[in-house]
Amino acid sequence: MPRILFITQHRPDRSPGQRFRFEQYLGYLEQHGYRCEHSPIVSEGDDKFLYKPGNYFEKARFVRRSHAIRRRDVERMNDFDIIFIFREALMTRNIRFEKLFRQSRAKLVFDFDDAIWLQNVSEANKWFSWIKDAGKTSKLIGLSDLIFAGNAYLADYAKRFNPNTVIVPTTIDTEEYKPVERKGQGPVTIGWSGSITTIQHVRYAIPALKVIKAKYGDRVAIRVVGDGSYREPELGVVGMPWRKDTELLDLGGMDIGIMPLPDDEWARGKCGLKGLQYMALGIPAIMSPVGVNSEIIRDGVNGHLATTKEEWVDRLSRLIDNTEARRAMGIEAKRTVEEHYSVHAWRSRYLEHFNRLIEHNGPNDQRPEADRAHARA
Numbered sequence: 168m169p170r171i172l173f174i175t176q177h178r179p180d181r182s183p184g185q186r187f188r189f190e191q192y193l194g195y196l197e198q199h200g201y202r203c204e205h206s207p208i209v210s211e212g213d214d215k216f217l218y219k220p221g222n223y224f225e226k227a228r229f230v231r232r233s234h235a236i237r238r239r240d241v242e243r244m245n246d247f248d249i250i251f252i253f254r255e256a257l258m259t260r261n262i263r264f265e266k267l268f269r270q271s272r273a274k275l276v277f278d279f280d281d282a283i284w285l286q287n288v289s290e291a292n293k294w295f296s297w298i299k300d301a302g303k304t305s306k307l308i309g310l311s312d313l314i315f316a317g318n319a320y321l322a323d324y325a326k327r328f329n330p331n332t333v334i335v336p337t338t339i340d341t342e343e344y345k346p347v348e349r350k351g352q353g354p355v356t357i358g359w360s361g362s363i364t365t366i367q368h369v370r371y372a373i374p375a376l377k378v379i380k381a382k383y384g385d386r387v388a389i390r391v392v393g394d395g396s397y398r399e400p401e402l403g404v405v406g407m408p409w410r411k412d413t414e415l416l417d418l419g420g421m422d423i424g425i426m427p428l429p430d431d432e433w434a435r436g437k438c439g440l441k442g443l444q445y446m447a448l449g450i451p452a453i454m455s456p457v458g459v460n461s462e463i464i465r466d467g468v469n470g471h472l473a474t475t476k477e478e479w480v481d482r483l484s485r486l487i488d489n490t491e492a493r494r495a496m497g498i499e500a501k502r503t504v505e506e507h508y509s510v511h512a513w514r515s516r517y518l519e520h521f522n523r524l525i526e527h528n529g530p531n532d533q534r535p536e537a538d539r540a541h542a543r544a
Contacts (some may be wrong), residue, residue, distance in 0.1 A: 169248040170202045172273070173257050174240065178207045180411055181214075183362065184280055185253055188317070191340045195514045196521070201521065204247075206240050208233040208257070210332055218363055237264040248525055251276040254283060255307065260304050262310075269310050274524045277307055280317035280337055282436030284324065308337055310330075317438035318459040333520060335460075337438040339447040341509045346449030346501060347419040347534050349494070351392055354388040355487045358450075359422030360441055361393040362409060368434075369429035371455070376480030382480075383487060392477040401428050422493060423451050427479075428455040439463050443508050446470065446500035451493050453482045463508070468498055469499035505512045 175185055193203045209217060213229055216222035237256055241264060244250060250273045254263040271403040272422060284304040305328045309312055316322035324490040325332040350403060357376070359369055369391060376389060380402055389402050392414075397406025407417060418424075424445030428434040433456040442463060445452040454460040464470040472484040486493050 168199055168202050169521075170204065170246065171196070171249040171251055171521070172244070172247040173203065173205050174250060174252045174268075175205060175235075176206045176254065176258060177209050178211070179205055180209075181209070183440060187337045187339065188253065188280055188315075188335075189251065189280055191338070192512050192514060192517050195510075197523065199518055200213075206236065208236050210329065215277060217392055230257075230259065240264070241267045242388045244268055244273060247271070249274050249521065250278055251278065252307065252311070253278050254281075255303070260303055262306055265307055265310055274313070274527075275311040276313045276315060276521075276524070277311035278315040278335070279304070279321060280436075280438045282433050283434050284325070285436075286367075313520065315520070318436070318462075320435050320458055322409065329466070335513070335517065335520070337440050337443065338508050338510050338513050339443050339504050341447055341505055341511060342417070344444065344447035346497065349497075351420065354386055355422045356388045356390055356420055357423045357425060357430065357483065358390040358418070358426075358445075359390065359409065359425050360409075360418055360421075360444060361541075363394045366391075366394040366397055366406075368427055368429070371429060372398065372425055372479060372497075373402075373477045375473075376409075378476070378480045379483050379487070382484070387487060388416075390421060401412075415448075418444060418450070423447065423483065424450045424452045425483075426452060426454040426460065428457045428460070430457050434458060439508075442470070443504055446497075447504040447509075448499045449497035451496035451500060453479065453486075465499075465503075466482055469496060469503045471496075521533055 173189065176182065177185055179190055180186060192208050196203055216225045217229060234257070234349070244267070250271065252265065252270045252275065284302065308328040312330060312331060314325045314329055315335040316325050317335065317337055318334055319334060322332050322334050357379070361368065379387060380389070389404050391397050391404050391406045393409045394406045395408035398404065424442065426441045428437065437458055439454070439459045442452045442454045442460060446469065452464070452470040453473050454464055454470060456474060461472065464472050473479040473482045486496070493510045
């Protein structure tokens with residue numbers, strides 16, 4: 168039975184990136200003969216300080232513990248047929264462990280879903296930015312046997328360093344994400360869902376939301392999920408923390424989902440997860456036409472695209488004023504996810520990538536010498 172070691176930052180069911188990139192495929196892999204094992208470095212206790220300002224002593228201890236975990240992974244690396252690295256082995260500039268994994272008998276798979284070759288450090292950890300090296304991404308790509316890129320923009324970057332790159336979009340488990348019956352009375356709820364690290368994107372919708380609130384008053388409510396400390400008093404917004412056990416209920420209470428983004432290089436690497444979550448639940452989404460969002464949304468059919476404040480106000484108003492329009496668009500949105508961005512639509516292709524890697528009987532490193540030299544650098 169082939170074995171896969173998943174090298175991750177977070178424990179299972181903790182990180183949206185991990186959940187929607189590979190965790191929801193683990194059962195399918197195991198049904199088809201694979202044995203899967205996780206190796207996270209962030210514990211539940213680490214969550215209490217890691218993304219908050221200060222706590223320098225605890226963060227230094229976390230780095231030491233992370234090294235210890237990865238040393239144990241190196242000791243057993245030859246027990247596995249595939250080592251799957253999601254983003255990086257350590258949350259620092261160090262790539263020593265990836266290089267050691269390269270020397271094992273295992274094939275290396277590198278998976279990424281953001282433009283992580285750009286420096287992007289949370290506000291709470293700006294002081295620690297010197298220990299990170301976003302430029303290591305190209306080296307990790309060069310070290311690997313197979314690259315899973317979340318969209319074409321990311322794949323184009325990866326192919327500069329490794330031709331063995333395939334697009335594997337972020338997908339939704341539609342057996343879990345099922346539309347709920349929409350409420351017939353009360354305010355129309357406009358919702359945003361994300362995390363502490365992406366809460367900054369809400370501000371791009373604030374000017375339009377203020378116009379909407381002035382126009383509709385108590386006929387609309389605004390919900391922000393992902394940061395319990397977020398406040399926008401003028402809009403009556405008190406942020407809700409993300410919780411796995413209430414996630415579907417929190418999302419299901421939305422009538423319109425929004426995904427505002429700046430049009431920059433980092434945002435172009437996003438894989439549309441927020442929008443896909445809304446759409447899978449039959450919630451019409453309004454998204455900035457940045458990166459893969461323009462591929463997911465057929466404007467006016469399965470969702471709306473909006474750039475300017477005026478466009479955001481117009482698209483929101485159309486959906487607020489028309490219950491039937493929300494219902495019809497939600498149906499098309501759900502169909503889009505089921506056909507193109509669901510686990511069911513992708514699971515056989517996902518499995519096939521692993522099968523082909525296992526069945527390859529040649530030497531571990533088949534890349535051109537130039538790529539191997541870049542990886543060693």
